[in-house]
Amino acid sequence: LMVWLRRCTHYLFIVVVAVNSTLLTINTGDYIFYTDWAWTSYTVFSIGNILMISVGATYYLTFTGVPGTASYYGLIMTVYTWVAKGAWFALGYPYDFIVTPVWAPSCFLLDLAYWATKKNKHSLILMGGVLVGMSFPLFNMINLLTVADPLETAFKYPRPTLPPYMVPIEPQVGKFYNSPVALGAGAGSVLAVTFTALGCKLNTWTYRWMA
Numbered sequence: 001l002m003v004w005l006r007r008c009t010h011y012l013f014i015v016v017v018a019v020n021s022t023l024l025t026i027n028t029g030d031y032i033f034y035t036d037w038a039w040t041s042y043t044v045f046s047i048g049n050i051l052m053i054s055v056g057a058t059y060y061l062t063f064t065g066v067p068g069t070a071s072y073y074g075l076i077m078t079v080y081t082w083v084a085k086g087a088w089f090a091l092g093y094p095y096d097f098i099v100t101p102v103w104a105p106s107c108f109l110l111d112l113a114y115w116a117t118k119k120n121k122h123s124l125i126l127m128g129g130v131l132v133g134m135s136f137p138l139f140n141m142i143n144l145l146t147v148a149d150p151l152e153t154a155f156k157y158p159r160p161t162l163p164p165y166m167v168p169i170e171p172q173v174g175k176f177y178n179s180p181v182a183l184g185a186g187a188g189s190v191l192a193v194t195f196t197a198l199g200c201k202l203n204t205w206t207y208r209w210m211a
Contacts, residue, residue: 009206010063019080046137046184047191049103053077054132054192057107058124058199063206067115074107102139106132110196125196133192137184 056077057070081101109131110124117123 006206013059013202013206040180042140043137043180043184043187046140046180047188049140050106050133050136050188050192051195053103053106053136054110054129054195055199055202057110058128058196059202061110061114062121062124062200062203065119067111067119070107070110070114071104074103077101077103102136102142105139106136109135121200125193125200129193129196130189132196133188133190134185136192137181137188140184141181 053074057073060073061067061070063069078101081103110128113128113131114120114124117127
């Protein structure tokens with residue numbers, strides 16, 4: 001009974017994290033509509049995605065103790081996101097709006113850190129966390145490179161429901177010219193260590209609660 005209860009708790013965690021991750025990823029595409037805020041949104045959403053990757057993949061990885069599980073989690077997230085964005089596409093959004101999911105490479109790095117350090121959790125947290133935090137904004141840049149011109153898209157598909165403080169006034173071209181990738185990677189590399197530690201801690205709490 002306890003084995004099944006523990007397994008059910010494990011899968012419940014995965015479903016909750018996976019669903020929330022997918023919702024976050026769907027919204028990542030929205031920065032193409034915020035012409036003045038594109039880089040700000042890009043950085044914020046990158047960190048949001050880093051949170052879901054680090055916590056979910058690390059929890060899953062340490063629960064099974066098998067290197068490769070984080071990559072499997074990344075695959076699940078990619079498929080979930082494609083299905084969800086397919087629904088948006090069916091509703092008539094432009095094809096460019098379907099932003100490429102880029103979870104997998106960062107998950108590969110988590111697996112690599114776990115495997116290379118012989119399943120050392122502290123190394124996973126420190127090295128894996130930094131690798132995810134620094135790599136994800138870089139991979140996420142694919143999202144900006146593959147979408148159509150943001151200004152053109154914003155005017156072609158207006159969003160009248162935007163709150164006043166998000167409505168474009170004039171292009172703030174130079175505001176984030178110092179690279180949102182570097183900003184996201186800098187913040188991400190620090191925060192992802194905490195996020196990864198939380199993923200490990202969730203695993204510990206799950207076992208203690210089930211014991």
